[in-house]
Amino acid sequence: MEGLADPDLAAALVAGSQDALAELYDRYAPLAYGVALRVLGDPARAEDAVQEAFLKIWNGASTFDARRGSLRTWLLTAVRNRSIDYLRGRAAHERQEQELVPELVEAGARSDPWRQVSLSLERTAVREALTSIPAEQRQAVELAFFGGYTHREIADMTRVPLSTVKGRMRLALEKLSSYLQGRGLVDV
Amino acid sequence: MSEHEELEASVAAWVLGAVDTDEAELMRVHIDACAICREAAVRLRRAAGALPLAADDVAPPARLRERVLTAAAASRGSLATSAPRRNEPRRPVRMTPRATTRARLPIYAAAAAILLALVVGAVAGDLIGRDSVRPPTSTVARFAVVGNQELAGARATVIDLKSDGVVLVDFNGLPALRSGKVYEVWLITSDGRADPAAVFVPDSNGSKVVLVNRSLEGYSLMAVTREAGPAGSDAPTEQPQMSGTIT
Numbered sequence A: 001m002e003g004l005a006d007p008d009l010a011a012a013l014v015a016g017s018q019d020a021l022a023e024l025y026d027r028y029a030p031l032a033y034g035v036a037l038r039v040l041g042d043p044a045r046a047e048d049a050v051q052e053a054f055l056k057i058w059n060g061a062s063t064f065d066a067r068r069g070s071l072r073t074w075l076l077t078a079v080r081n082r083s084i085d086y087l088r089g090r091a092a093h094e095r096q097e098q099e100l101v102p103e104l105v106e107a108g109a110r111s112d113p114w115r116q117v118s119l120s121l122e123r124t125a126v127r128e129a130l131t132s133i134p135a136e137q138r139q140a141v142e143l144a145f146f147g148g149y150t151h152r153e154i155a156d157m158t159r160v161p162l163s164t165v166k167g168r169m170r171l172a173l174e175k176l177s178s179y180l181q182g183r184g185l186v187d188v
Numbered sequence B: 001m002s003e004h005e006e007l008e009a010s011v012a013a014w015v016l017g018a019v020d021t022d023e024a025e026l027m028r029v030h031i032d033a034c035a036i037c038r039e040a041a042v043r044l045r046r047a048a049g050a051l052p053l054a055a056d057d058v059a060p061p062a063r064l065r066e067r068v069l070t071a072a073a074a075s076r077g078s079l080a081t082s083a084p085r086r087n088e089p090r091r092p093v094r095m096t097p098r099a100t101t102r103a104r105l106p107i108y109a110a111a112a113a114i115l116l117a118l119v120v121g122a123v124a125g126d127l128i129g130r131d132s133v134r135p136p137t138s139t140v141a142r143f144a145v146v147g148n149q150e151l152a153g154a155r156a157t158v159i160d161l162k163s164d165g166v167v168l169v170d171f172n173g174l175p176a177l178r179s180g181k182v183y184e185v186w187l188i189t190s191d192g193r194a195d196p197a198a199v200f201v202p203d204s205n206g207s208k209v210v211l212v213n214r215s216l217e218g219y220s221l222m223a224v225t226r227e228a229g230p231a232g233s234d235a236p237t238e239q240p241q242m243s244g245t246i247t
């Protein structure tokens, strides 16, 4: 299981392999728990969010499509969304907006050593990109992504027009996108 | 202003999950039909998908691994053996927030405040009076089961994954059993009927994640006794050594 690329790992999950789930857990649990803890700040709730996200992948593995993104991205997006649901006190079925499944083709189809390297490159790039953009753009994105606030709420709390918040989010994501593309970390 | 002009500005917010519910639906419909916005959404989604990497790795508690694997085995099992359960009507939504989740609200507020302080700095004060946290309707309920008498040091957290039809009981601090004995978990109704729910022997650290393969609906208490192994008893033969109120 250890060297399996995402599509093979997903196939093993669909087949009901507990080993595959254990492998997925061992690969990504610290990342997943880190995201949940950052959103929730409460270890017990963070554990619940991580557990639900892994179950979601486990029960939905048959819908996995490597062209649409990696297992890692799917998992982490699920962790983030469940964590925000907890934070906002809403049940998963109330979530109306689309799941943030990005069409991020990266480590998925590659071998295990590359996955590690790719993950660390991508993490470095994301952090560099976020520190390189203006603070108010970073703040708008982080309040939305890790804080679960809507653009309207962010406009209220930062006392700027809604259109300004929308613009900041757009600029921040465009810069992050070109930063990742410039390092060959996403396919164009 | 055309619909496109109006909505294009919100594509990034939409990708971040930061638009209101009504607007999200408008966006979804528009993006299906508008090539320009769709192209932008795809590009920005790739970027948003990398945002979790801005969080630090944190090693989860070791027992979370066992919880995940146990719940997975159970939820797949329930899909395979009782697929029609998915079609059963959802349980009625309780009108009052559960005690445990209500108790957690201040923690949410505190966590949100800390987050804000980290990312917003000076404007953090604005959030504190914000009152948009709705009553929790989580699909996961948690409650504690605590020991008494000889099991005074024992404790369990019950995690009811309602959407997956799985209940996990995460035991800690259980004393070793005398030879031939097992711990038995009981579900007790408000009129005092005790139904056997699970039988187990803890590991050498006094820990165990136990799966209860039935709904807690209609029960008011969970309790634990020591019974003759390996199968346990049909009815409790001693006073409960651990108990907790089902919330």
Ligand SMILES: [Zn+2]
Binding pocket: B003, B004, B005, B007, B008, B030, B034, B035, B036, B037, B038
């Ligand atoms: Zn458009």
